[in-house]
Amino acid sequence: MSSTYETFIEMVRQIGRLESVESLLDWDQETKMPPNGLNARAEQLSTLARLVHEHRTSPELGEALQDLNGQSDDPVRATNIRETRRLYDRAVKVPADLVAKIASVSAHAKSAWAVARKDSNFAAFAPHLDELLKLKCEVADLVGHNGDRYDALLSEFEPGAKAEEIANVFAELRGPLSEFVSQIAAASTRPDPAIITRHFPWAAQEQFARTLATAIGFDFQSGRLDASVHPFCSGTTPNDVRLTTRYIENFFNCAIFGTLHEAGHGVYEQGFDEKHMFTPMGSAISLGIHESQSRMWENLVGRSRGFWKHFYPLCQTQFPDSLSDVSMDAFYGAINAVQPSFIRVEADEVTYNLHIILRFELEREMIAGRLAVNDVPEAWNTKTKELLGLTPSNDAEGCLQDIHWSMGTFGYFPTYALGNLYAAQFFATARNAIPDLDDRIARGDFKTLLDWLRENIYRHGQRYTATELVEVVTGSPLSVTPFIQYVRAKFSPVYGLE
Amino acid sequence: MSSTYETFIEMVRQIGRLESVESLLDWDQETKMPPNGLNARAEQLSTLARLVHEHRTSPELGEALQDLNGQSDDPVRATNIRETRRLYDRAVKVPADLVAKIASVSAHAKSAWAVARKDSNFAAFAPHLDELLKLKCEVADLVGHNGDRYDALLSEFEPGAKAEEIANVFAELRGPLSEFVSQIAAASTRPDPAIITRHFPWAAQEQFARTLATAIGFDFQSGRLDASVHPFCSGTTPNDVRLTTRYIENFFNCAIFGTLHEAGHGVYEQGFDEKHMFTPMGSAISLGIHESQSRMWENLVGRSRGFWKHFYPLCQTQFPDSLSDVSMDAFYGAINAVQPSFIRVEADEVTYNLHIILRFELEREMIAGRLAVNDVPEAWNTKTKELLGLTPSNDAEGCLQDIHWSMGTFGYFPTYALGNLYAAQFFATARNAIPDLDDRIARGDFKTLLDWLRENIYRHGQRYTATELVEVVTGSPLSVTPFIQYVRAKFSPVYGLE
Numbered sequence: 001m002s003s004t005y006e007t008f009i010e011m012v013r014q015i016g017r018l019e020s021v022e023s024l025l026d027w028d029q030e031t032k033m034p035p036n037g038l039n040a041r042a043e044q045l046s047t048l049a050r051l052v053h054e055h056r057t058s059p060e061l062g063e064a065l066q067d068l069n070g071q072s073d074d075p076v077r078a079t080n081i082r083e084t085r086r087l088y089d090r091a092v093k094v095p096a097d098l099v100a101k102i103a104s105v106s107a108h109a110k111s112a113w114a115v116a117r118k119d120s121n122f123a124a125f126a127p128h129l130d131e132l133l134k135l136k137c138e139v140a141d142l143v144g145h146n147g148d149r150y151d152a153l154l155s156e157f158e159p160g161a162k163a164e165e166i167a168n169v170f171a172e173l174r175g176p177l178s179e180f181v182s183q184i185a186a187a188s189t190r191p192d193p194a195i196i197t198r199h200f201p202w203a204a205q206e207q208f209a210r211t212l213a214t215a216i217g218f219d220f221q222s223g224r225l226d227a228s229v230h231p232f233c234s235g236t237t238p239n240d241v242r243l244t245t246r247y248i249e250n251f252f253n254c255a256i257f258g259t260l261h262e263a264g265h266g267v268y269e270q271g272f273d274e275k276h277m278f279t280p281m282g283s284a285i286s287l288g289i290h291e292s293q294s295r296m297w298e299n300l301v302g303r304s305r306g307f308w309k310h311f312y313p314l315c316q317t318q319f320p321d322s323l324s325d326v327s328m329d330a331f332y333g334a335i336n337a338v339q340p341s342f343i344r345v346e347a348d349e350v351t352y353n354l355h356i357i358l359r360f361e362l363e364r365e366m367i368a369g370r371l372a373v374n375d376v377p378e379a380w381n382t383k384t385k386e387l388l389g390l391t392p393s394n395d396a397e398g399c400l401q402d403i404h405w406s407m408g409t410f411g412y413f414p415t416y417a418l419g420n421l422y423a424a425q426f427f428a429t430a431r432n433a434i435p436d437l438d439d440r441i442a443r444g445d446f447k448t449l450l451d452w453l454r455e456n457i458y459r460h461g462q463r464y465t466a467t468e469l470v471e472v473v474t475g476s477p478l479s480v481t482p483f484i485q486y487v488r489a490k491f492s493p494v495y496g497l498e
Numbered sequence: 499m500s501s502t503y504e505t506f507i508e509m510v511r512q513i514g515r516l517e518s519v520e521s522l523l524d525w526d527q528e529t530k531m532p533p534n535g536l537n538a539r540a541e542q543l544s545t546l547a548r549l550v551h552e553h554r555t556s557p558e559l560g561e562a563l564q565d566l567n568g569q570s571d572d573p574v575r576a577t578n579i580r581e582t583r584r585l586y587d588r589a590v591k592v593p594a595d596l597v598a599k600i601a602s603v604s605a606h607a608k609s610a611w612a613v614a615r616k617d618s619n620f621a622a623f624a625p626h627l628d629e630l631l632k633l634k635c636e637v638a639d640l641v642g643h644n645g646d647r648y649d650a651l652l653s654e655f656e657p658g659a660k661a662e663e664i665a666n667v668f669a670e671l672r673g674p675l676s677e678f679v680s681q682i683a684a685a686s687t688r689p690d691p692a693i694i695t696r697h698f699p700w701a702a703q704e705q706f707a708r709t710l711a712t713a714i715g716f717d718f719q720s721g722r723l724d725a726s727v728h729p730f731c732s733g734t735t736p737n738d739v740r741l742t743t744r745y746i747e748n749f750f751n752c753a754i755f756g757t758l759h760e761a762g763h764g765v766y767e768q769g770f771d772e773k774h775m776f777t778p779m780g781s782a783i784s785l786g787i788h789e790s791q792s793r794m795w796e797n798l799v800g801r802s803r804g805f806w807k808h809f810y811p812l813c814q815t816q817f818p819d820s821l822s823d824v825s826m827d828a829f830y831g832a833i834n835a836v837q838p839s840f841i842r843v844e845a846d847e848v849t850y851n852l853h854i855i856l857r858f859e860l861e862r863e864m865i866a867g868r869l870a871v872n873d874v875p876e877a878w879n880t881k882t883k884e885l886l887g888l889t890p891s892n893d894a895e896g897c898l899q900d901i902h903w904s905m906g907t908f909g910y911f912p913t914y915a916l917g918n919l920y921a922a923q924f925f926a927t928a929r930n931a932i933p934d935l936d937d938r939i940a941r942g943d944f945k946t947l948l949d950w951l952r953e954n955i956y957r958h959g960q961r962y963t964a965t966e967l968v969e970v971v972t973g974s975p976l977s978v979t980p981f982i983q984y985v986r987a988k989f990s991p992v993y994g995l996e
Binding site for chain 1 (some may be wrong): 512513516518519522523526530531532533534537538539541542545569576632717718719720721722734737738772775776799861
């Protein structure tokens with residue numbers, strides 16, 4: 001007897017519920033768990049990972065997918081069947097033991113990486129990186145690809161994307177970006193970024209960060225904001241979205257723009273229809289699209305002149321000791337200073353993508369087997385010189401700076417740059433659709449933009465792939481032009497260029 | 499081929515891990531979850547409940563138990579096999595759908611109860627209570643019993659206990675307790691309890707509560723303290739134990755003794771051997787034994803003269819506005835005032851057990867089918883008059899005061915009184931084993947007692963049943979005498995009796 005859609009979708013929801021529990025456990029680990037709880041947490045997470053894998057590859061689900069083949073007149077059902085099929089096809093190729101092994105190896109690698117970074121000792125991390133790289137290459141070959149192994153890993157984060165296409169996009173981006181960075185470096189007008197390293201008390205930062213998150217539409221009845229070492233957004237369901245941020249008292253940007261960034265992820269998660277909870281129709285398309293929302297709210301909105309026209313007076317009353325003598329122009333310049341630097345997470349909007357290009361090119365070589373793990377530090381430093389004009393003085397500010405490889409997430413980095421490009425392209429379309437958008441932002445009206453994003457992006461869940469969505473929303477395929485135009489238009493006046 | 503113990507214990511651990519995840523989700527719901535997260539949380543919890551039931555009743559586990567039958571020379575293995583067998587035998591008799599139905603009905607009953615209590619409207623809660631009572635009677639009959647259906651429910655919380663035995667214990671307790679309450683009521687010397695309703699700022703309460711919990715041995719590297727409406731201790735693993743308490747600024751006792759109570763549960767949970775994590779050897783015996791630890795630390799230690807001899811000077815500096823003019827004697831009297839009252843959770847040490855006797859007698863009648871749900875309010879009021887000499891003015895301070903029945907936990911209440919009796923009996927034994935125990939407590943040395951409890955109770959996990967443990971530790975079966983002696987010896991001087 002044929003499976004019904006109802007039986008099928010209940011299996012899908014069951015998987016979604018277990019994944020949401022995993023995500024809650026991750027959140028708890030980073031925010032609330034007492035230090036000694038780690039061993040038990042690792043066991044709980046590995047148990048859940050195995051259960052999820054079992055459910056994702058269960059014969060019942062396979063049969064249901066078989067039975068439902070073609071039953072896809074309704075776009076909601078078609079989406080849920082298509083995406084479940086995609087994950088099923090991928091998961092059945094990977095044995096449960098390999099999944100469990102990677103979870104265990106990466107748990108150890110993560111802690112080895114933390115120590116290695118602290119000591120700037122790449123040699124201590126290299127064997128872990130080597131083992132993880134081999135295991136992930138094994139996964140890639142099991143999952144299958146058309147010659148480019150990187151594609152199989154990339155598709156875990158950006159379904160349907162191809163390394164070759166991304167390489168082409170990055171090639172288009174690199175020239176204009178490097179040229180603009182050089183122009184900025186040579187500019188005689190320069191904002192003074194020192195203002196943002198004055199004293200900003202924790203409590204006032206937290207209060208202000210909550211005010212901004214609420215203003216852009218993050219609903220604290222359906223979410224929280226906590227502190228953690230690595231800021232993140234954990235979206236378990238549209239009605240329970242958890243943001244974290246990090247407070248540094250002598251650095252304004254970290255908590256404030258960090259919260260806007262995570263709240264951008266958060267309003268996307270809160271924008272899914274509750275009736276699709278725990279199914280693909282109620283889930284994010286890709287990490288690139290997710291990042292487009294965090295970067296849009298953090299940068300295109302949150303670092304815009306209009307945004308601060310509205311919020312700067314409040315900001316001054318919130319931090320009177322540090323900002324009462326600072327003009328709006330000086331403040332706007334300071335939060336938008338462009339400066340090539342070693343650390344990706346602290347990079348400005350203009351140089352950020354260069355950090356991603358660097359990582360993408362290196363991991364592609366590693367995964368293709370053309371760059372040995374032991375040669376990574378040298379390759380990293382060479383590329384940093386080439387792209388940013390700098391030479392890291394040690395591996396901690398070089399190839400050991402990011403946590404990602406220690407988690408076995410190869411193919412993740414490009415989604416950050418894609419996010420920046422999608423964000424600029426979506427925002428340009430929103431500006432056309434809402435001609436007075438900038439004025440609205442300057443008046444503190446963020447709801448018009450949020451409603452537009454909900455209508456055009458959020459409510460669709462995984463109905464479209466990222467590639468399709470960009471076409472549906474903007475009428476054009478992904479292009480670097482809106483991003484280049486955006487950074488040129490925004491930063492030229494800051495640096496007195498044309 | 500025969501199952502090995504290793505295969506078996508891994509299945510057991512798997513269940514333990516899932517149960518610990520359930521418990522974390524419960525903790526999160528009460529402490530951190532945003533209000534709108536409730537629907538998703540109910541789904542997550544019901545998914546986990548079903549998975550746990552599936553694992554508890556899996557044919558593989560049944561076969562392993564069959565194969566291991568008799569392989570029990572080692573006490574650790576014997577314990578793990580015996581307790582897993584007990585839960586397996588119970589679980590296989592209850593269909594998964596009934597488990598899921600009770601979870602769902604009680605979720606609704608809990609919220610109906612909260613409204614009914616607020617409005618003091620028993621009629622609004624009665625249909626829910628009736629349905630839950632019927633479902634739990636169905637469970638009891640499926641699980642099986644020797645004529646007394648109450649036993650089948652009681653054994654969920656106090657394995658091996660019999661209603662008839664508890665009735666006999668309570669019969670012995672009732673006379674001496676009522677007599678002592680009358681003597682106290684007639685006493686001319688009386689402490690003034692008004693002191694403890696002065697102003698005690700939240701932040702100072704929290705700081706002081708943490709100091710006390712740390713002092714008695716609760717390890718904050720392996721645990722937390724948060725605020726919640728209903729205080730509880732959620733012990734997921736020995737290295738991750740979460741306490742909650744409730745702060746009332748014009749009531750000293752609530753957070754302070756509440757924290758000591760939960761920390762008493764907490765040191766028990768932290769006292770299990772980590773190598774037995776997620777197995778019966780690393781779990782609490784029964785709710786009665788659990789409660790013996792919370793009540794011992796809250797009352798026999800925490801409300802003792804010695805304890806406050808040590809802590810009162812610090813307490814005065816913590817709450818200077820309210821306590822600097824209060825003598826140690828006056829304070830000690832105030833926190834130990836005896837006064838029959840309507841509300842169980844606010845009851846003093848002497849009258850507390852009378853509240854439990856009332857509930858036990860009523861639920862026994864309900865479960866035997868001799869008391870209809872609609873007749874509960876009248877029966878409650880009659881018994882309150884009989885046991886405490888008071889008549890509730892409404893059902894909110896009568897039969898609607900406790901959450902338990904709305905959760906379907908019938909047979910739970912007696913474990914509170916058993917806890918008081920076990921506590922007094924264990925403490926009398928500890929006093930014999932550590933002759934200067936009172937002096938040690940008065941010097942702030944709680945470690946000697948804690949070490950004794952760890953050695954004699956905590957590290958054994960479920961090796962003994964509660965009945966066996968009492969005999970092993972104290973050399974005698976459960977008796978009401980130590981408790982009666984304890985309250986007479988403690989409260990007679992407070993009320994100037996003999």
